[in-house]
Amino acid sequence: MNGAVEPIVGRYVHVGIGGENCRIYFEENGAGIPLVCLHTAGSDGRQWRHLLSDEGLARHFRIIAFDMPWHGKSNPPESWDGAEYRLTTVRYTETILAFCRALKLEKPVVMGCSIGGRIVLNLAIEHAREFRALIGLEAADFQAPWYDTDWLNRPDVHGGEVCAALVSGLIAPQSPEAARAETLWCYKQGGPGVFKGDLYFYRVDGDLRGRVEGIDTTACPLYLLTGEYDFSCTPEDTVRTAAAIKGAHVTIMEQLGHFPMSENPAQFRRYIAPVLDQIRNHSKLDKQGVTS
Amino acid sequence: MLDRMPALISRGRMLTCECLLGPSDHPFHVSIREGAIVDMTPAPVLMRSWRFAYRATSAAWAEYWKPMPRPGWHDLLALTKRKEATLEGDLHPFMTHLQYFKDLLALPRHHGGAA
Numbered sequence: 001m002n003g004a005v006e007p008i009v010g011r012y013v014h015v016g017i018g019g020e021n022c023r024i025y026f027e028e029n030g031a032g033i034p035l036v037c038l039h040t041a042g043s044d045g046r047q048w049r050h051l052l053s054d055e056g057l058a059r060h061f062r063i064i065a066f067d068m069p070w071h072g073k074s075n076p077p078e079s080w081d082g083a084e085y086r087l088t089t090v091r092y093t094e095t096i097l098a099f100c101r102a103l104k105l106e107k108p109v110v111m112g113c114s115i116g117g118r119i120v121l122n123l124a125i126e127h128a129r130e131f132r133a134l135i136g137l138e139a140a141d142f143q144a145p146w147y148d149t150d151w152l153n154r155p156d157v158h159g160g161e162v163c164a165a166l167v168s169g170l171i172a173p174q175s176p177e178a179a180r181a182e183t184l185w186c187y188k189q190g191g192p193g194v195f196k197g198d199l200y201f202y203r204v205d206g207d208l209r210g211r212v213e214g215i216d217t218t219a220c221p222l223y224l225l226t227g228e229y230d231f232s233c234t235p236e237d238t239v240r241t242a243a244a245i246k247g248a249h250v251t252i253m254e255q256l257g258h259f260p261m262s263e264n265p266a267q268f269r270r271y272i273a274p275v276l277d278q279i280r281n282h283s284k285l286d287k288q289g290v291t292s
Numbered sequence: 293m294l295d296r297m298p299a300l301i302s303r304g305r306m307l308t309c310e311c312l313l314g315p316s317d318h319p320f321h322v323s324i325r326e327g328a329i330v331d332m333t334p335a336p337v338l339m340r341s342w343r344f345a346y347r348a349t350s351a352a353w354a355e356y357w358k359p360m361p362r363p364g365w366h367d368l369l370a371l372t373k374r375k376e377a378t379l380e381g382d383l384h385p386f387m388t389h390l391q392y393f394k395d396l397l398a399l400p401r402h403h404g405g406a407a
Contacts, residue, residue: 146373151387158388165390169367173360228363231370235363 025073026066030058034108037065038116042195043186044072050265085197111135128220140237141208153193160188170258172229217247227256312345348377
């Protein structure tokens with residue numbers, strides 16, 4: 001193990017978002033169909049490191065994970081004056097589209113988890129034809145809140161500790177201890193108010209109830225996968241959402257919670273590899289003109 | 293059980309509070325001093341006050357303490373979301389030490405489920 005170098009490469013790309021230049025950190029590995037991975041609220045692209053290192057998947061996919069501005073190694077924009085950070089549906093959508101254009105990705109697959117899963121639904125509503133397929137992990141059009149987000153950013157409560165402790169219960173009890181600790185570590189490292197600001201999108205601005213019915217899965221296939229131990233976005237939330245979308249594929253993943261890719265990468269692979277195979281096969285048929 | 297968990301006591305070293313914990317119908321007044329439980333007395337105790345209370349149904353505790361609890365029964369806040377538990381009072385000590393309380397109240401899970 002000593003001296004082993006992983007195949008993941010990290011770089012910065014300058015992306016215009018909201019009329020301003022943002023320096024975005026991203027990591028990638030592999031070649032083939034672009035697969036852009038979106039991290040959960042209050043975390044960063046490290047959540048995807050196991051998928052990024054997956055040799056079998058990297059043979060067919062250019063796997064890319066980027067840190068949203070304010071997250072991980074992507075700093076806040078230069079114009080930020082310290083005002084409260086709040087992610088909106090419009091800003092989140094624009095960020096993803098701008099990132100994909102900046103890297104000149106041709107019809108990428110986008111896979112997002114939690115808030116990333118929610119925004120994937122919005123991409124399916126508004127931009128389906130720009131994507132090869134969309135994958136929402138722990139995704140629903142809405143889910144009932146289970147705590148007051150004001151606890152996440154106040155001077156008399158340690159933000160890192162409380163953010164990690166809150167989400168710790170969303171990890172399945174079967175998940176390996178080291179992977180659990182690593183998943184929570186990202187939450188302990190988040191900037192003040194960032195998790196809370198992401199949840200503004202999740203709780204307030206990004207309510208998609210009544211809109212997902214318009215998703216056209218013939219324009220872009222949609223896959224929804226949710227862990228059985230996720231009590232934030234419950235399997236029932238995902239199933240209800242999928243039931244309103246004609247042609248949506250839904251899978252409930254056993255022994256997984258809200259962070260499938262990082263809390264138990266081996267278990268997650270059992271579910272995501274067949275989905276990616278299906279997308280790849282569909283792409284081949286597309287090229288041959290077999291599908292519409 | 294807590295006595296055998298020095299790391300957990302250490303994490304609670306800044307925590308001193310009175311709380312009400314346990315089954316909804318017969319909770320305990322628990323006195324915590326610098327992370328250690330120094331007293332646990334069945335409620336009610338005449339005019340004893342507490343800062344916060346976390347109480348759950350007996351069925352909820354039984355499932356929560358299983359080595360592999362069922363989905364939705366595996367976390368203190370999963371139980372409040374499904375209305376099998378209530379969280380009341382001044383939540384500040386609970387939230388500043390959220391993982392401490394989650395781990396404290398999960399200790400029976402690792403000791404055969406005995407309360």
